[in-house]
Amino acid sequence: MKTTEEINQLKERADQYISNRNAFYQKDERLYTRQEAADYLKISNKTLDVHVKALGFDVKAREGMQWSMSISELYDFESKLPANLRKHEKFERQPGQKCQVIMMQNQKGGVGKTVTSATVASCLSAEFPEQLRVGLIDLDGQSTLSMYYAVNAHRDGEFSVGDIVRGNYELDEGETYDQLVKDAFLQTTIPNLRILPALQSDRSLESWFHLNLSKLDNPYGQVKKIVDAVEDDFDVIIIDTPPSLSFMTYNGYFAATSVVFPLAANENDIDATCNYFANLPDVWALLEGAGHQGYDFMRLLVTNYRQTTSNTALMNQLTRTFSEWLYSTQFKHSEAVQLCTSMMSTVFDLTASEYPKTKKTLSDARVNAYEVASQVYRDVYNVWDK
Ligand SMILES: Nc1ncnc2c1ncn2[C@@H]1O[C@H](COP(=O)(O)OP(=O)(O)OP(=O)(O)O)[C@@H](O)[C@H]1O
Ligand SMILES: [Mg+2]
Known part of the structure; x- marks a missing residue:
């Protein structure tokens, strides 16, 4: 009984903390x-x-x-x-140029999947002349990415990915599934960036999949249905995933047209990532069996990188091992990235005057993040230009 009471109190305090924090971090446009x-x-x-x-x-x-x-x-x-x-020309996808669905995944936790998803998405949408239409999908019930761009989703009763997957919605008269899904992508502080958020209730999706397995025609195809509904609304969709090989991760893999694997340059992350890759053929066999046609590109991206002699030696090893699969520019460790993260922003969507430290660290971080996102940008255009 005492434990039940204590746990309820912990929950209440945590709820209070989150609502105070969300009220404090009302994010405005840059x-x-x-x-x-x-x-x-x-x-x-x-x-x-x-x-x-x-x-x-x-x-x-x-x-x-x-x-x-x-x-x-x-x-x-x-x-x-x-x-x-007018120097910017809005990009218009031609017939045959598919919406690029890029998934950030590593089973290892804390490797930078979420920071990279948010940074690349804000950069592709706001920093390039084409004003690409970018969609974010948060498949992680921890909903860290949603804190960046949809902090009030819970308060406002918005749909989460999990609501749509579970069918927790009622269509209004005349409303189609596609329209409901389009509307579920919420406007962010960047005009051409929208997000389909995760909510804390999405944490229970794994058990929902287990319970409903026999009723689903393709248990890996539920997020793909969402992507298909918005394929004409976005040029690029970025999917952030949980640090696990859960049903939602398989769903991300199934919906994706390309995959980026973030990892940090340390022995532990590299070992964990290599062990993860050892298991990928089994993952792929299931996806291919379910009808996936194959990825346009797969890349490794070193994140949170500090340049030291021993890290350069690790980069040498990684480069020799993974050659063209490894992005040559790392997402560098930066105080600015860390600070922006704590303010639920990326280096691109924070107003520079709100940045509390030397502006030089912010502008250096922007230069590096722009180069990181440009690697993805080039891969995307490489697919479109084929
Ligand atoms: N380039 C960077 N500079 C400074 N800090 C960074 C950088 N990249 C990532 N971090 C820090 O690393 C931490 C983990 O990053 P992030 O949340 O993106 O990882 P993740 O892989 O999404 O984690 P999880 O597996 O829990 O979802 C964050 O607190 C972030 O501030
Ligand atoms: Mg994350």
């Missing part, structure tokens, strides 16, 4: 300074000023900045510029 806006638009500060005035944009002082534009204001501003000044 704000751009005048210089950042000019850089993004690839125009001079003077030209920017002229058109801000001509178009009557209110570049108000916010967050300690004299001049500011939010990312959606920036997109809106750009769309109203004269055609010769």
